[in-house]
Amino acid sequence: MLSRADASAGQAATAPLVIVASSGTGGDMQPFIALAQGLQQRGRRVLLLVPGWQEAAAQASRLPYHTFGSAAEGQAMLGDSGLWDERKGWGVIWKGLVPHLGAVRGVVQGLPDGEDCVVLCHPILVPMAALARSARPDLRIVAAYLAPSNVCSSHDLLTTGSLRIPAWVPLAWRQALWRMIHRTMIDPLMLPGLNAARAQHGLPPESHFFAHMLAAPDASLGLFPAWFAAPQADWPPHFVQTGFAGAATHGAAALPPELERFLGEGAPPIVFTPGTGHQHAQRYFSIALDVLRRLGRRGLFMTPHAAQVPQDLPPGVMWQAHAPFAALLPRVAAVVHHGGIGTSADAFRAGIPQLVVPFAYDQFDNGWRVKRLGVGDVLLAKRLSAGRMRRQLARLLAAPEVQLACVEVARRMGQGLQPARLFEQVEAALAAA
Missing domain, CATH: 3.40.50.2000 (Glycogen Phosphorylase B;)
Structure with a gap:
């Protein structure tokens, strides 16, 4: 009879590889590194995928990792004052990601034949993960939402950028506002680069960026508690709320x-x-x-x-x-x-x-x-x-x-x-x- 330790080791050996992918500044990176570290401690095989300008954080995690893009590209993005403009910011981020939309696909293609894997990623990288399905149609994707606004709920819409949305605004008006924002601001900015990359790999075009981002995952996690943002009727299906994920651990949290x-x-x-x-x-x-x-x-x-x-x-x-x-x-x-x-x-x-x-x-x-x-x-x-x-x-x-x-x-x-x-x-x- 197998011992519990032997059984756990066998499960770890046969469990799918978890590709943990994120992009952004420290607040975006550290929760995903913490998730990868926690999964590894529980016996799961993990592989980080991070932008090249965040390689130091990947190295500090002591996890296996791949990078996409260069440190120079990251510094150019951080040096763009538009990054912190509520109207221009998404464009600055997306401009930096478009040349590397094939990054998850490249990692998946480099795995041994028959290797089972699942992608756990930041929502902005969901289109990147979905593109990898041209190489592996059965690829499973889990999106992890750090903050509730990225789920684009019309029911719990407190603000759109700096515009405060009062509680009395009818639901139909909130939905119309979201449609206007996507039609006039988001889709014209994001879809051309995404659909050009999808066409290169024989995938059909998408007509709505956020609809694709919300629908492509097989499951979604909300890394925030219900008392911070209660579940809403228009959240994606297969959505599980956990709690705040916390920061990655790089040794003792002592102050200098x-x-x-x-x-x-x-x-x-x-x-x-x-x-x-x-x-x-x-x-x-x-x-x-x-x-x-x-x-x-x-x-x-x-x-x-x-x-x-x-x-x-x-x-x-x-x-x-x-x-x-x-x-x-x-x-x-x-x-x-x-x-x-x-x-x-x-x-x-x-x-x-x-x-x-x-x-x-x-x-x-x-x-x-x-x-x-x-x-x-x-x-x-x-x-x-x-x-x-x-x-x-x-x-x-x-x-x-x-x-x-x-x-x-x-x-x-x-x-x-x-x-x-x-x-x-x-x-x-x-x-x-």
Whole structure:
């Protein structure tokens, strides 16, 4: 009779290879690396597929990986100020992906004959994975949604970009708004490159980009809890909600010694970050420094791009390129951030107020969900000023109801799915696909 260990080893040897594919900045990459690491720890065979400019993150994960594109292409994208424009951003991202739409297909073709595999990918890479079906028609695809806005629900539509959608707007109007956005803004931008790539491999053209992105997967995961975004009638079929996936692990989550010293020298600081990929935030940090002076508070500026941080920071303000938020945020007074889903989740877990300053993508929707929970507020990047930021931060830091809401949300985070249960749901989705 086989022992349990022998049986597990046999299952791992015969289980399909999981190709975990993602693209984007740190907030997009780290949850997928964390999923790949967790699956590997559970005995699954995994292979990362990442853009070339994120190779360092793949190397740090100690997982097998392939890359597509070059570091120079990634830097050109990050250097484009349109990347953080709510109207231009999707075009900048898609322009960088179009030359590499065959990346998943190339990986699949390179596998041994008969090797079973399934693709677990970021939604923006679903068209790339679907293109691989020209080489392997039975390829199974699971999309993992980091944030609810990417599911394009008309029922729970809080905002389209910086335009706030009031709750009283009828469903038919919301649906018409989505159709107009796709017809006039999304499809003309995305479909030409996608359909040219599909034609090269004998696949029929697609007429609606997001419809294709939502329908092509065999199963979909929502990596956010129901209290953050409740299930909706127009979500894709075979959709499973788990919880926030967390960040990848690259060793112990210890704070740098100089940061430890800074935290111990005075009152908890306010953290400011526009996101790891943002290279055009000089004005953001200049305003943040002015706000800290007006409030008489200490601050911590988080960005790997030091050139955008004001020079000669006063003693009560510190710059850091990186720090593990899981260890840092429980020790700060509040966080001002771009609305990235990972930063939002870390702040929920830490039980601290958030001021969300969204620039593009899902950041607007995430921000309004933060506000709806009572733990933060929204200040649109295009309306950013020192006066507005100071007033909103002062209110968040002083309001007892905000502190109570932060405690309640932190409690919910603590009662969320344990990692083992989350990965059981991920594996169930992979198997169902």
